[in-house]
Amino acid sequence: MAGDVNTFIEAALGQHYANLTVDGPSTLPQHDLVGEDAFRAAMAALPTGVSVITTSDGDGVWGMTVGSLTSLSLRPPLLLVCLHRGSTTLELLAHQGRFAVSVLAQEQHDIADAFARARTRATAANTLTRTNGLPVIADAVAWFTCQHQHTYTSGDHAIVIGAVDHAEHRPGDPLVRHSSRYRCLQ
Secondary structure, eight states, X not given: OGGGHHHHHXXXXXXXXXXXXXXXXXXXXGGGSOOHHXXXXXXXXXXXXXXXXXEEETTEEEEEEESOOEEEETTTTEEEXXXXXXOHHHHHHHHXXXXXXXXXXXXXXXXXXXXXXXXXXXXXXXXXXXXXXXEEETTOSEEEEEEEEEEEEETTEEEEEXXXXXXXXXXXOBOEEETTEEEOOX
């Protein structure tokens, strides 16, 4: 199923965005690019919030931990997340057309770890509740439900844009990741 995501994205782009193309591997010579380890280490210096993106299908709930949630627009309300191009979650949310994003609370690092492991992404559902018919993480500090709007690919990831149709939050501190460790805001 995950192998078909590029074909699906290319078909969707071809139907709706005739002037856009799916980016392939960089045409820059590899010696012009920084190494993966150096890039990863430098990016770890940037603190990021930790969220879980979820969707469901007839077989249950799928989700994955992401550190790339960004507000894109207020009018209309849009957000974006970045997902690995080969992920089952990416393919399912594109097919389902709807997804949810939960901003984890600082005490929810076990949930972040569970949804970060591919083989447990469909089995961590005991931590979920439903909002607008979509699975969200119980006790998260914020959650959004979205209509899938666009998917753009580049490199090994896809940028997914969602139109937010529901947003809630509760008091509490978010889970933050910095220097490859979970952190508290204090």
